[in-house]
Amino acid sequence: xxxxxxxxxxxxxxxxxxxxxxxxxxxxxxxxxxxxxxxxxxxxxxxxxxxxxxxxxxxxxxxxxxxxxxxxxxxxxxxxxxxxxxxxxxxxxxxxxxxxxxxxxxxxxxxxxxxxxxxxxxxxxxxxxxxxxxxxxxxxxxxxxxxxxxxxxxxxxxxxxxxxxxxxxxxxxxxxxxxxxxxxxxxxxxxxxxxxxxxxxxxxxxxxxxxxxxxxxxxxxxxxxxxxxxxxxxxxxxxxxxxxxxxxxxxxxxxxxxxxxxxxxxxxxxxxxxxxxxxxxxxxxxxxxxxxxxxxxxxxxxxxxxxxxxxxxxxxxxxxxxxxxxxxxxx
Ligand code: NDP
Numbered sequence: 001x002x003x004x005x006x007x008x009x010x011x012x013x014x015x016x017x018x019x020x021x022x023x024x025x026x027x028x029x030x031x032x033x034x035x036x037x038x039x040x041x042x043x044x045x046x047x048x049x050x051x052x053x054x055x056x057x058x059x060x061x062x063x064x065x066x067x068x069x070x071x072x073x074x075x076x077x078x079x080x081x082x083x084x085x086x087x088x089x090x091x092x093x094x095x096x097x098x099x100x101x102x103x104x105x106x107x108x109x110x111x112x113x114x115x116x117x118x119x120x121x122x123x124x125x126x127x128x129x130x131x132x133x134x135x136x137x138x139x140x141x142x143x144x145x146x147x148x149x150x151x152x153x154x155x156x157x158x159x160x161x162x163x164x165x166x167x168x169x170x171x172x173x174x175x176x177x178x179x180x181x182x183x184x185x186x187x188x189x190x191x192x193x194x195x196x197x198x199x200x201x202x203x204x205x206x207x208x209x210x211x212x213x214x215x216x217x218x219x220x221x222x223x224x225x226x227x228x229x230x231x232x233x234x235x236x237x238x239x240x241x242x243x244x245x246x247x248x249x250x251x252x253x254x255x256x257x258x259x260x261x262x263x264x265x266x267x268x269x270x271x272x273x274x275x276x277x278x279x280x281x282x283x284x285x286x287x288x289x290x291x292x293x294x295x296x297x298x299x300x301x302x303x304x305x306x307x308x309x310x311x312x313x314x315x316x317x318x319x320x321x322x323x324x325x326x327x328x329x330x331x
Contacts, residue, residue, distance in 0.1 A: 013056025020216030037067035100139025112142030136163035173207035
C-alpha cells in the first residue's frame with residue numbers, strides 16, 4: 001500500500017507567522033540540500049519526507065543546485081510528490097526553491113540577473129513537475145547586477161504566479177534593507193530571509209535580525225546544527241557515516257577542530273542536564289527567539305529527524321543555562 005499521511009499530522013507542530021505575512025510556517029522545516037540527490041538512496045529520502053509530513057513539517061526547502069548532481073534533489077522531490085502527495089495535498093505544502101549559485105555553463109547560469117533567475121525557476125518547476133513554488137529566493141547577493149534587476153525578476157516571478165512569495169538568502173543587513181525597500185515599491189513584499197544561523201555561527205545577530213524585525217520579514221535559519229557539528233556525532237571522532245566523512249558532503253574534516261569538539265562537549269553537558277540531546281538543545285536555543293520563524297534542518301535518517309523534532313518539547317531556557325551557554329560560545 002502507498003503512503004497515507006497520518007491523520008494526526010497537525011496535532012503537535014507549532015506554526016509560526018512568517019514576519020508580518022499571512023503565511024504560517026512549521027517551527028521545524030526540512031531542507032533537501034544533502035541526502036536527496038541522485039547519489040543518495042531515494043527510498044531513504046522518501047521515508048524522511050513522509051515522516052516529516054506526518055509530524056507536521058509542511059515546509060520543504062530546495063534549490064536549483066541541490067544534489068549532487070545539481071538539480072537531482074528537485075527531480076527526486078518531484079518524484080516523491082507524484083508518488084506520495086497527489087491531488088490537493090499540494091495545498092498542504094510550502095515548497096521553496098532558489099537560484100544564485102553555479103547551475104549551468106556560460107554567463108547566464110549563476111548570480112542574480114533576470115535572465116538567470118527566470119530561466120532557473122522554469123527549470124526547477126519542470127524538475128519538480130510543479131506549476132508554482134510557494135517561495136522563490138535569490139540565493140545570494142550579486143555585487144555585479146543592479147539589485148533593482150534581481151528584485152524585479154522576483155517581482156515578475158510572483159506576478160506571473162510561478163511563485164507565491166519572494167525571499168532572499170544570505171544578504172547582509174544593509175543589502176536586505178535595500179532589497180526590501182525595492183520589493184515593497186514593486187508591490188511584492190519580501191516574505192522571508194534565509195541566513196545561516198546556529199550556536200556556532202551568529203553573524204545575523206550583528207544587525208540582520210533587527211532589520212528583519214523592523215521590516216516584518218520572517219527568518220528561517222539554515223544549518224541550525226552547523227551541518228551536524230551541533231549533535232553528539234563528532235564528540236569522539238569522525239564516524240564513517242557522517243557528512244564530514246562523506247566525499248559529497250560540504251562539511252570538511254578540517255572543520256572538526258579539537259577546540260570546537262571541546263566546546264561541543266561542554267555544550268553537551270548542559271544539554272544532558274536539560275534532558276535533551278545536543279541537537280535538540282541547539283534547535284531549541286534558536287527557537288527561543290520569537291523572531292525565528294523556523295529552523296531549517298537536514299537529516300540523513302528518520303531517526304535523526306525524530307530526534308530533532310523532540311526539541312519542541314522544551315524550547316525555554318533558564319537565565320543560568322543561557323549564561324553558561326554564552327560563556328562556552330565565547331571561549
Ligand atoms: P543541519 O545543520 O541541520 O545539518 C544536517 C545534518 O546534520 C544532517 O544531514 C546529518 O548529517 C546531521 N544530523 C542532523 N540531525 C542529527 C542528529 N539528531 N544527530 C546526529 N546528526 C544529525 O542543516 P543542513 O546543513 O543540512 O542545512 C539544512 C537546510 O538548509 C538545507 O537542506 C538547505 O535547505 C538549507 N541551506 C540553505 C543554504 C543557503 O545558502 N540558503 C545553504 C545551506 C543549507 P550526517 O548524518 O550526514 O552527518
